[in-house]
Amino acid sequence: MRLEGALLLLSGLAVILYSWKRYHLMLTIAERLGEQATCPGCKAYAKFRIESSGPSPLPDGGDPALEDHGGGIWLRARCRQCGDQWMLK
Ligand SMILES: [Zn+2]
Numbered sequence: 412m413r414l415e416g417a418l419l420l421l422s423g424l425a426v427i428l429y430s431w432k433r434y435h436l437m438l439t440i441a442e443r444l445g446e447q448a449t450c451p452g453c454k455a456y457a458k459f460r461i462e463s464s465g466p467s468p469l470p471d472g473g474d475p476a477l478e479d480h481g482g483g484i485w486l487r488a489r490c491r492q493c494g495d496q497w498m499l500k
Contacts, residue, residue: 440484444499448488452495459488462496 448457464486485500 444486447497447499450490450493450495451497452490453493455490455492458491460491462487462489 448459449455450459464484466484485498487496488499489496
């Protein structure tokens with residue numbers, strides 16, 4: 412019974428650590444995407460719309476894309492001001 416309690420506690424901690432790591436990575440990704448929100452053509456900040464994106468940022472199960480600091484995530488943006496297109500990744 413005591414051992415089971417310890418195991419439960421340990422697995423709880425593991426889940427918390429995993430969630431925190433995931434959350435932190437998502438923040439890192441969001442931050443990096445934010446840094447790329449400036450149009451290369453006219454330097455307008457965040458004046459774009461997303462044309463397409465892929466692959467799914469959070470696939471079920473293991474997420475190697477997220478582990479790779481969002482290397483698998485991309486967004487294609489088009490500037491609303493000058494029509495320039497660029498990739499956010
Ligand atoms: Zn532009």
